[in-house]
Amino acid sequence: MKLDVLGLFAACSYALDCVEAELVHVTNKHAKRVAYMSICTAEQIGISGKPLQDLAACALLHDNALTQYIQEELHSDIAQAAVSQQFPNLGLHCSFGEDNVIKLPFHTDVTNVILYHHENANGTGPFHKKWDEIPLFARIIHLCDLLDVMCRATSFTTDTWQRTNDLLLKINGSIADEECVHAFIQAFPEKHFLTLGDDDLDARLWAKVPRIKQDLNFTQIKSLADFFAQIVDYKSPFTSTHSIGVAEHARKLSLFMGLEQETSEKMYLAGALHDIGKVAVGNEILEKPGRLTDEEFTIMKHHAAYTYYILSEIDDFEELRDWAAFHHERLDGTGYPFGRSADELSVPERMMACVDIYQALTESRPYKQGMSHEKTCSILQDMADKGWLDPDIVTQVDLCFQKEQ
Secondary structure, eight states: OEEOHHHHHHHHHHHHHHHHHHHHOOOTTHHHHHHHHHHHHHHHTTOOHHHHHHHHHHHHTTTTTHHHHHHHTSTTOHHHHHHHOOOSOHHHHHHHHHHHHTTSOOSSOOTTTTTTTTOOTBSOSTTOOBGGGSOHHHHHHHHHHHHHHHHOOSSOOHHHHHHHHHHHHHHBTTTBOHHHHHHHHHHOOHHHHGGGGSTTHHHHHHHHSOOOOEEOOHHHHHHHHHHHHHHHHTTOGGGTTHHHHHHHHHHHHHHHTTOOHHHHHHHHHHHHHTTGGGGGSOHHHHTOOSOOOHHHHHHHHHHHHHHHHHHTTSTTOHHHHHHHHTTTOOTBSOOSSSOOBGGGOOHHHHHHHHHHHHHHHHSOBTTBOOOOHHHHHHHHHHHHHTTSSOHHHHHHHHHHHTTTO
8 A cells, every 4th residue: 555654644743743732832833843944954964865754754753652651651640741841751751752663664774763862962861872872863853852842932033043043052062962053053044944933834844855655565554553543542541442443443344344455454544543633632521431511522523623634634645534534424414523424425434433433332441341242233223223323334343243252
């Protein structure tokens, strides 16, 4: 299957920005801005071609373990961490991130780039590595990430430019190494620096690192899918295995119903991505064990639209985007986010709706025990009788999964 992998990473970066905005109050397009600054800096050092593509990918994913870190180290207390700005054991976030990207389809060796992206040139970082022990890409990302977080600019003005230069002088040779600081200064004279807040940042980023589709086998697709699912599922321990479960069930049902192998692989990826929009929804709603108020439910419903818009950024991904985003649509037109009706919903979209509900009902969560297959299928059948779900697919779900529990 040919995929716009950099586009997938860019979509992921938006999801991570939503979480990071809560945690350290970064501004919109943080990861893309770090990526753009990084590749412009790297060009001054002579980096080009596929290595530049991999630098962009690493920059987009430099905080891929953020949701995992929040859950495992901060015990999901993102609100308290955002207030206190205290982040214990920052190296753990880097270690998680390094482990997460090992199986992703890079062109070159990016070992330790994510692991050491918070290391300081003088050895005072989490792992006490000095600049000559740190990969160049990690040093570049560290500098650009630090500058963007410290500036926290909603617009880039002469004042922002001056504050950045003051910071560069302060950290040169200690927090950041001289080679990277010099390259950044060469890449970003004031006129270029002031464009970092412009609306065409995306276009300029992709002009420097064209998004060329990669031909991936299912092992590689599964690694990508599992990577994204983990980011979503770590957002809340209440749904800690939901996306992976939907992905696995979507693929299994596809094969059971006789769909082509490639379709089943696409369904796995769409299943893993179906809830990526939930990263933009607060945990106070995601983790509320009781019934949501009408206002809370309205906010929750936005997650499907967020999924749609996040995945719309990926080239030639419309089919999988719709399979992922339409999992709350109903045949009678009463679903969301777009109120699609039966004649507007494809078989894979109808399947994903059934699989999502099946997985949600059968999985155990901290506040409830998972339902039996029989009880779950009874509920699905009731929803089909109401005109919400496809009755033929509900029957296939029953037959396909009846031996699992």
